[in-house]
Amino acid sequence: MWDEKFETMSTDEMQAFQLDKLKETVAWVYERIPFYKKKFDEVGVSPQDVKSLEDLGRLPFTVKTDLRDNYPFGLCAVPMNQVVRVHASSGTTGKPITGPYTAEDLDQWAECMARNMDAAGITGDDIVQNAYGLGLFTGGLGFHQGAEKLGCTVIPASSGMTERQITLMKDFGSTVLFSTPSYALTIAEKASDMGVDIRELPLRVGVFGAEPWTVEMRDEIEQRMGIDACEAYGLTELGGPGTAFSCPAKDGYLHVNEDHILAEIIDPVTEEVLPLGEKGELVFTAIQRRAMPMIRYRTRDITELKREKCSCGRTLLKMKKVFGRSDDMLIISGVNVFPSQIESILLEVPEVEPQYVLIIRKKGYLDALSVDVEAKPEVYDLGEEKLREVEKDIESRIRGIIGIGVKVRAVPPKSIERSEGKAKRVFDARKL
Known part of the structure; x- marks a missing residue:
């Protein structure tokens, strides 16, 4: 393991460490960030009131609009001459979310990413092709610095120019790929179009993240690319990828770097803290970050937590692969659909x-959901009758599992726009 001390630490030792860091962080933000001082004062809590980890539940939540309202640096706890880098979200739904970092923050981030990559079986002997965007988005440079910390040879390919990605893989002998999972499938498809059998290349591991993806998509990537597909989970507000990571157990859970991040599960409606094992909204508190620590940040991701020693040997808190996002949830005919x-x-x-x-379209007073999915070329070539058969099969499966009627269209191969970053899967025609 990259850091055996923390990755295999006993629960008692970890919680004692977390409490010390939580007390330190709460005092840090109270003294340095007017927003947090005001929020704490409004609920009648001071740093001196934090005496146990259970007291975390007394602290106020932070939500995404708080970051936008304090754009760009209203939540920064240090002067700008101590900030060595700034990242930001895309800002497609409003002002971007900014993420300032001190030099210490970057070191911690690289440490968390190194753990993530080490768990994926990556070593200093690997040639890593980084196909995440290298810019304001946290992913690209986060993966880059983690791989450098491991001692890897890094190819900063960035996203896009898919044919070049495949040429680089062939010419440079890349053994590891970093990208979004949807872009990994785009690369695999393009390689096939170019007559390149990507399974015959030296590529052996991929670490994917930045968008929701299912176990089934992981299996699809592994089959098409002939690699071991691993996960990096994180978010801009908490410093980027490396918050949690998959391990060789592949049991549907990720390990939380809980010496850096405290995790809770709450009921998204009542905001009540839920016990381990119950599904709800994930809430994070950064306990080592200096420039912009988040206190009880509501991620909107729906998952559950459990504490047990993993078969991989790690004792870090386990987080189930994210089921969906409360703000991505669709309500169709009164049914919650992710x-x-x-x-x-x-x-x-x-x-x-x-x-x-x-x-999503309007159907009278209700919302109706339809699905466009590409037929495989050999299936599409069989004609309309076969396509209608496939559509009816999918409609039946969806009704059987989710309980709603959905119209499915099997569309021509390569008719759906490919992703070079985060895939856009939901199109809301109600807004047109």
């Missing part, structure tokens, strides 16, 4: 490609 549920069903259908889009 895009990941549809993806899981589609990836079990052998006649279609893992390329799809969900379309």
Whole structure:
């Protein structure tokens, strides 16, 4: 393991460490960030009131609008002459979320990413092709610095120019790929178009993240690329990828770097803290970050936590692979639907490609959901009768699992726009 001390630490030792860091962080933000001082004062809590980890539940939440309201640096706890880098989200739904870092923050981030990569079996002997965007988005440079810390040879290919990605893999002998999972499938498809058998290349491991993806998509990537597909989970607000990571157990859980991040599960409606093992909204508190620590940040991701020693030997808190996001949830005919549920069903259908889009339209006073999914070329060539058969099969599967009627269209191969970054899977036609 990269850091055996923390990755295998006993629960008692870890919680004692976490409490010390939590006390330190709460005092840090109270003294240095007016927003947090005001929030704490409003609920009648001071840093001196934090005497146990259970007291975390007394602290106020932070939400995404708080970051936007304090754009760009209202939540920064250090002067700008101590900030050595700034990242930001895309800002497609409003002002971007900014993420300032001190030099110490970058060191911690590289440490968390190194753990992530080490768990994926990556070593200093690997040649790593980084196909994440290298810019304001946290992913690209986060993966880059983690790989450098491991001693890897790093190819900063960035995203896009897919034919060049495949040429680089062949010419440079890349053994590891970093990208979004949807872009990994785009690369695999393009390689096939170029007559390149990507399974015959030296590529052996991929670490994917930055968008929701199912176990079924992981299996699809592994089959198409002939690699071991691993996960990096994180978010801009908490410093980027490396918050949690998969391990060789592949048991549907990720390990949380809990010496850096405290994790809770709450009921997203009542905001009540839920016990381990119950599904709810994931809440994070950064306990070592200096420039912009987040206190009880509501991620909107739906998952569950459990504490047990993993078969890989790690004792870090386990987080179930994210089921969906509370703010991505669709309500169709009174039923809660997550895009990941549809993806899981589609990836079990052998006649279609893992390329799809969900379309929401108005049907009278209700919302109606339809699904466009690409038929495989050999299936599409069989004609309308076969396509109608495939559509009816998928509709039946969706109704059987989710309980709602959905209109499915099997569309021509390569008719759905490919992703070079985060895939856009939901199209809301109600807004047109």
